[in-house]
Amino acid sequence: MKLNGAFWPSSKTLCLAQTHHLSSPREHTLSQAVVFFEVEILDAKTKDKLCFLDKVRPLHKYYPQWYAARQSIRLDPKGKSLKDEDVLQHLPVGTTATFYFRDLGAQISWVTVFLTEYGGPLLLYLMFYFRVPFIYAPKYDFTTSKHWVVHLACMCHSFHYLKRLLETLFVHRFSHGTMPLRNIFKNCTYYWGFAAWMAYYINHPLYTPPTIYGEQQVRIALIIFLFCQVGNFSIHIALRNLRPPGSKTRKIPYPTKNPFTWIFLLVSCPNYTYELGSWFGFTLMTQCLPVAFFTAVGFIQMTVWAKGKHRSYLKEFRDYPPLRSPILPFVL
Amino acid sequence: MSAPAMGTTKTAHSDVAPKKKRGPGALATAYLVIYNVVMTAGWLVIAVGLVRAYLARGSYHGLYYSIEKPLKFFQTGALLEVLHCAVGIVPSSVVLTGFQVLSRVFLTWAVTHSVREVQNEDSVLLFVSAWTITEIIRYSFYTFSLLNHLPYLIKWARYTFFLVLYPMGVTGELLTVYAALPYVQKTGLYSVTLPNKYNFSFDYHTFLILTMVSYIPLFPQLYFHMMRQRKKVLCHVEEYKTE
Numbered sequence: 001m002k003l004n005g006a007f008w009p010s011s012k013t014l015c016l017a018q019t020h021h022l023s024s025p026r027e028h029t030l031s032q033a034v035v036f037f038e039v040e041i042l043d044a045k046t047k048d049k050l051c052f053l054d055k056v057r058p059l060h061k062y063y064p065q066w067y068a069a070r071q072s073i074r075l076d077p078k079g080k081s082l083k084d085e086d087v088l089q090h091l092p093v094g095t096t097a098t099f100y101f102r103d104l105g106a107q108i109s110w111v112t113v114f115l116t117e118y119g120g121p122l123l124l125y126l127m128f129y130f131r132v133p134f135i136y137a138p139k140y141d142f143t144t145s146k147h148w149v150v151h152l153a154c155m156c157h158s159f160h161y162l163k164r165l166l167e168t169l170f171v172h173r174f175s176h177g178t179m180p181l182r183n184i185f186k187n188c189t190y191y192w193g194f195a196a197w198m199a200y201y202i203n204h205p206l207y208t209p210p211t212i213y214g215e216q217q218v219r220i221a222l223i224i225f226l227f228c229q230v231g232n233f234s235i236h237i238a239l240r241n242l243r244p245p246g247s248k249t250r251k252i253p254y255p256t257k258n259p260f261t262w263i264f265l266l267v268s269c270p271n272y273t274y275e276l277g278s279w280f281g282f283t284l285m286t287q288c289l290p291v292a293f294f295t296a297v298g299f300i301q302m303t304v305w306a307k308g309k310h311r312s313y314l315k316e317f318r319d320y321p322p323l324r325s326p327i328l329p330f331v332l
Numbered sequence: 333m334s335a336p337a338m339g340t341t342k343t344a345h346s347d348v349a350p351k352k353k354r355g356p357g358a359l360a361t362a363y364l365v366i367y368n369v370v371m372t373a374g375w376l377v378i379a380v381g382l383v384r385a386y387l388a389r390g391s392y393h394g395l396y397y398s399i400e401k402p403l404k405f406f407q408t409g410a411l412l413e414v415l416h417c418a419v420g421i422v423p424s425s426v427v428l429t430g431f432q433v434l435s436r437v438f439l440t441w442a443v444t445h446s447v448r449e450v451q452n453e454d455s456v457l458l459f460v461s462a463w464t465i466t467e468i469i470r471y472s473f474y475t476f477s478l479l480n481h482l483p484y485l486i487k488w489a490r491y492t493f494f495l496v497l498y499p500m501g502v503t504g505e506l507l508t509v510y511a512a513l514p515y516v517q518k519t520g521l522y523s524v525t526l527p528n529k530y531n532f533s534f535d536y537h538t539f540l541i542l543t544m545v546s547y548i549p550l551f552p553q554l555y556f557h558m559m560r561q562r563k564k565v566l567c568h569v570e571e572y573k574t575e
Contacts (some may be wrong), residue, residue: 155380
């Protein structure tokens, strides 16, 4: 709910009391300028009446820096934010409504964040692959590795991030438009940092290709990687098809005709399962400890996300299939 | 950083305002009292050991060897505090406590123990003394707090001594790491080079330098945090006293 009310800028958490006199029982969403509303503003801490307004204008007209994406309006200061689609008449308030406002901080769109955090690894890895100067000893500048697995790894890594970029642009339907600005620094450090760390060793002149099972290991690893890439893509398509364009509906995902989606029978977030599988394959292919670390850290993070998603599915849907685990069938 | 591990924000908060906190149960409290008493005693043993060794030798040099074993034992034992936070019987952040204890343990084992040549350095005595005094005060502070009988002197000491002990400890630690650098580089201690079948490398020498650099942003933050805590805790008490 984006508030069309004025507020007092001195405290971050504000208290607004809203009385409304409606001449006719028409539905009013707060995204439309409502001349009927009268707003009384109270200070959140002292509860003093600060002012009374009888003509309400959109909040960001008074304070342009607090654009809609930064606004968090709630009925309880410590409660959950109200949604954009919420209608005042359907909220549990009487003739006097009290709202609390919180500034979420500078926001950035999810699409922007995804493009930046995925574009970095794509380019950085290629810089290491082509042995751009100042990374390795000068005699290796612009040389290429003699191991065919290094070329294969570059293709896989690049394919993976290209796929992610294209999915961001054409496949994903995001629930939230934005996230806090500081996330982009955090996320980019993670993705770019790990990509550079992995790429350094795989493309190093002293790189040692898999020794344990040699060529066979690389072949199996490639099959696992490709299988999981297709699987991950299938899940993304299936999730996209659950949601009509422009909407934010949430439904239980089910297996479709695509065999790669049959994993929905056992797992709530198979996109994470397949992602883990891809990186596991890449680890096997390159036999590189930094890649193993990256896979492990990603696994931990995705498990946290999967458990959260699983829990919210269970809370939202009474008839949620009981056989499903968050990320690993029967195990986790 | 590692020098006076004065505890974290939440622990300090609990003696500032009368907040409603669900403290540890009776059994947990008993265990914590025993833990803190044992740690106080342990660090007292180290303190006494240092003094006796100094009196016996007549110089500050080489006192590390006289307290090497209890230092390792009781400093490593502090790892339990991370467990206490994780389990919830102590209301502090696992991450913050873990970071502080790990940095102490790192200096004890990965630097002082591992690089024998630095054990004779005076910088070792500098940080060991700082740690000893800090820990004696800190653990007795916790003991008395748990028993709800905290003498003002202990509280004052905990929030005042750090002003000197913290920089003293940090100086000792940095000088010790710096002294270890040439030996680490010469012997390639804890380092892994390419090529190897896991395609990984680690240079402990560079790692130690980065550790030293990390003191630059971290030390002021922790130091000023303690100063703010000091103002909150000690000035608050004075307000009550004047009423």
